[in-house]
Amino acid sequence: xxxxxxxxxxxxxxxxxxxxxxxxxxxxxxxxxxxxxxxxxxxxxxxxxxxxxxxxxxxxxxxxxxxxxxxxxxxxxxxxxxxxxxxxxxxxxxxxxxxxxxxxxxxxxxxxxxxxxxxxxxxxxxxxxxxxxxxxxxxxxxxxxxxxxxxxxxxxxxxxxxxxxxxxxxxxxxxxxxxxxxxxxxxxxxxxxxxxxxxxxxxxxxxxxxxxxxxxxxxxxxxxxxxxxxxxxxxxxxxxxxxxxxxxxxxxxxxxxxxxxxxxxxxxxxxxxxxxxxxxxxxxxxxxxxxxxxxxxxxxxx
Amino acid sequence: xxxxxxxxxxxxxxxxxxxxxxxxxxxxxxxxxxxxxxxxxxxxxxxxxxxxxxxxxxxxxxxxxxxxxxxxxxxxxxxxxxxxxxxxxxxxxxxxxxxxxxxxxxxxxxxxxxxxxxxxxxxxxxxxxxxxxxxxxxxxxxxxxxxxxxxxxxxxxxxxxxxxxxxxxxxxxxxxxxxxxxxxxxxxxxxxxxxxxxxxxxxxxxxxxxxxxxxxxxxxxxxxxxxxxxxxxxxxxxxxxxxxxxxxxxxxxxxxxxxxxxxxxxxxxxxxxxxxxxxxxxxxxxxxxxxxxxxxxxxxxx
Numbered sequence: 001x002x003x004x005x006x007x008x009x010x011x012x013x014x015x016x017x018x019x020x021x022x023x024x025x026x027x028x029x030x031x032x033x034x035x036x037x038x039x040x041x042x043x044x045x046x047x048x049x050x051x052x053x054x055x056x057x058x059x060x061x062x063x064x065x066x067x068x069x070x071x072x073x074x075x076x077x078x079x080x081x082x083x084x085x086x087x088x089x090x091x092x093x094x095x096x097x098x099x100x101x102x103x104x105x106x107x108x109x110x111x112x113x114x115x116x117x118x119x120x121x122x123x124x125x126x127x128x129x130x131x132x133x134x135x136x137x138x139x140x141x142x143x144x145x146x147x148x149x150x151x152x153x154x155x156x157x158x159x160x161x162x163x164x165x166x167x168x169x170x171x172x173x174x175x176x177x178x179x180x181x182x183x184x185x186x187x188x189x190x191x192x193x194x195x196x197x198x199x200x201x202x203x204x205x206x207x208x209x210x211x212x213x214x215x216x217x218x219x220x221x222x223x224x225x226x227x228x229x230x231x232x233x234x235x236x237x238x239x240x241x242x243x244x245x246x247x248x249x250x251x252x253x254x255x256x257x258x259x260x261x262x263x264x265x266x267x268x269x270x271x272x273x274x275x276x277x278x279x280x281x282x283x284x285x286x287x288x289x290x291x292x293x294x295x296x297x298x299x300x301x302x
Numbered sequence: 303x304x305x306x307x308x309x310x311x312x313x314x315x316x317x318x319x320x321x322x323x324x325x326x327x328x329x330x331x332x333x334x335x336x337x338x339x340x341x342x343x344x345x346x347x348x349x350x351x352x353x354x355x356x357x358x359x360x361x362x363x364x365x366x367x368x369x370x371x372x373x374x375x376x377x378x379x380x381x382x383x384x385x386x387x388x389x390x391x392x393x394x395x396x397x398x399x400x401x402x403x404x405x406x407x408x409x410x411x412x413x414x415x416x417x418x419x420x421x422x423x424x425x426x427x428x429x430x431x432x433x434x435x436x437x438x439x440x441x442x443x444x445x446x447x448x449x450x451x452x453x454x455x456x457x458x459x460x461x462x463x464x465x466x467x468x469x470x471x472x473x474x475x476x477x478x479x480x481x482x483x484x485x486x487x488x489x490x491x492x493x494x495x496x497x498x499x500x501x502x503x504x505x506x507x508x509x510x511x512x513x514x515x516x517x518x519x520x521x522x523x524x525x526x527x528x529x530x531x532x533x534x535x536x537x538x539x540x541x542x543x544x545x546x547x548x549x550x551x552x553x554x555x556x557x558x559x560x561x562x563x564x565x566x567x568x569x570x571x572x573x574x575x576x577x578x579x580x581x582x583x584x585x586x587x588x589x590x591x592x593x594x595x596x597x598x599x600x601x602x603x604x
Binding site for chain 1: 313314315316320339340342343346363364365366369370372373376377380381392394397398401402405406407443444573
């Protein structure tokens, strides 16, 4: 699992920093998280193939988190996409999209499958063979969801020498990998695990933006490998953070400590900070394994 | 009058070319024409002050001509704008904006004055002391307007030596500039024009995008100083141009010839052309005074 930052500025783009958008990569699938203005240009800039995006998750309907979505969908359409696309967002986003499609006389060439988010509880909103996604509730000025992605353990690859040693027929390889044991010609039972490398561990990534400092999210993000938490302000602006439903760098680090996460990424930087180092320094003074979510950077999860 | 190109690609951004947006500058006022995605970033890149934009004109509701508008309005709001802003566009654009404002719980700090465009005739849609703007009807797949900007002649500056020669009292200077004649102590009548430099000529700019080749616009754009006309395709794609309600470079130049304009700018380039020189060459073979609308370039009108 890898996370690439496409933008992590709050509210307005400035200092060549773009509004929120991230891509999570897992087993050749891409999951786009938020889609601020110019996300499609950022995808091109960082050579992320938009055709590989299978799901888009929109946290909330402030412009800096979704205004790039319509342009991205139009471009996917014009590029001839036929593969279905899953979109997770507040119900009313579809009202905007449908109006924009109708007024531009656009009928998408691909199936856009919309999954409205319910904002009153945390819940599993998506699950396939490689990942499980849970929505969690942020404490923001308008309805806002966070997302926790947990990969499923991947079965270890087969050890070809062992298979040959016991003369396992090739047609049984897949079943053995799936967990079937093998009985030799002499009646000896060899457990599946003996033919396979150890399975990979599950890893987890939590995306928490935008939100006030809120400990109610702790159970949902406990012990994740990577936590992205908004840190709009330095702590000397704690009152403004509270009033505008945002978090300070120190508070983001306190959440990381209390949730016992492995690593913290901070982002959603206010336009007042040209230099981001003070935000990093403040967070690291509380939780040392912190990094800035700088666009263009890719972080390995786990 | 000066025109700065912020973007002139069609449909999708590619090769670092942005969708349509232009700024017309006249007497310290800026008029924004179309507002494709990332226009606010382009304004910053080319150091165009968004606070000086007094009017925005949106030709039609295909995404590549307006998807940057909401982000720009949010940024003006967050930057504390209080000056009113005039927006000219199809009625339904306000439905989109109002939905986006409501869902983000945004009440603009400034007065957004909306002027719905009527698409059934060409007409004056805006007039102030320095410019007159006429909407004209494009021939496109959805309702689409072009815009013709005509500056008003500016009175010539006073010639201070002449005023002193005839002992004109300072308190009369403004009235003389406005056209009052002057009577000397000896009863001699000196006409206003003798105290003033010659007035500047009116200049005119016509924006025509998106449209099929259409001679019905000729009366409205006749003899303009600068014509921007879309030229999405080379003429070997004339059938595709016709089918998609676009124009070829050759056709754009034919319009320039028939309208007897002084200079032609072509733009709205298809994503299939990395190299734009063939489009320029084709247009120049018909109308030599043609330029490419390359973003970042500023063209003097007249």
